Amino acid sequence: MPFVHNDYYQRLLIRQLPAGGRTALDVGCGTGRFARRLARRGYDVDAIDQSAETLATARALTAQIWAAGTIHWQQADITTVDLPDKHYDFISCLASIHHVPFETVGRLRDALTHDGVLAILGLYNEETASDWLLSLAAVPVNAAARLTMAISDKLQPTWENHVQRQVSAPTMPPSMTxxxxxxxxxxxxxxxxxxxxLFWRYLLVYRKTT
Ligand SMILES: C[S@@+](CC[C@H](N)C(=O)[O-])C[C@H]1O[C@@H](n2cnc3c(N)ncnc32)[C@H](O)[C@@H]1O
Structure with missing residues (x-):
């Protein structure tokens, strides 16, 4: 399994979960690794993606690996799908918000409960010297992490990693700085x-207080 930056940062997103949260929405869920992680923590998860192929993989992986949770997979466009008002305690977007107009976060904000948290792991377009310097610093660390992951995958291969190697979620480059x-x-x-x-990403955390 290659070193996947979005997967690497999942633990950081988990640390943003609000105390006592029950309901979650994962936007652009891809093959569902993070949605499964939320469900394992007892969340009722709505996992939305517009790609039928990645959702099919997400469903298959969930059936094989872990069947006890409550995940509702939905093929939909997050910019137009009906979202319940003030419903979710936690909303996550892992590498997906740059696929849609950034203003879509307004819809996500409205779907949060009072004290609900929106956590975005986002990509940005590099433009400044500090962006490029950080990028340069990330290269050797990235290489070391890839090597470690490759060795660990060889020693302990998992079916989930095997399947996710075959089907990867649609990607696109970010346009906003x-x-x-x-x-x-x-x-x-x-x-x-x-x-x-470090790894070409940012973390945005918003807690709704109104
Ligand atoms: C780079 S992938 C990230 C997948 C997953 N979150 C992860 O961390 O592996 C971006 C995902 O966003 C989905 N996506 C793009 N535009 C979307 C939209 N308008 N509505 C819902 N999902 C969308 C894509 O199909 C893709 O699965």
Whole structure:
């Protein structure tokens, strides 16, 4: 299994779960690894993706690996699908928000319960010297992590990794810079925090207080 940055940062997103949360929405769930992780923690998860192929893999993996949770897979476009008002305690977007207009976060904010948390693991378009420096610093760490993952996959292969190697979720390059994301987020998600991460990602966390 290659070193997958989105998977690597899942633990960081898990740390953002609100205390006592029960309901979650995973946006652009892909093959469902994070949705399964939420369900294992007792969440009732709505997992939405517009790709029929990746959802089919997500369903197959869930049936084989872990069947006791409550995950509702839905093929839909997050920009238009009906979302329940003030319903979710936790909403996650892992490498998916740059597939849609950033303003879509407004719909996600409205779907959060009071004290609900929106956590976005996002990609950004590099434009500044500090972006490129961080990128450079990430290269050797990334190489070491890839090697470690490859060895561990050889020693302990899993069926989930095997299947996920065959079907990967649709990807696209990000268009917004971090500065543009900060500006747009300040409008839609006042009070949110944004931290740049080592592996070409940022973490946005918004807690709804109204
Ligand atoms: C880079 S993949 C990330 C998948 C998964 N979150 C992960 O971490 O592996 C982005 C996902 O967003 C989905 N996606 C793109 N546009 C979407 C939309 N408008 N509505 C719902 N899902 C969408 C794609 O089908 C793809 O599965």
């Amino acid at each position: 971090l500065a543009q994301i900060r500006t747009a987020a300040a409008e839609e998600l006042p009070g949110c925090t944004i931290h740049r991460l």
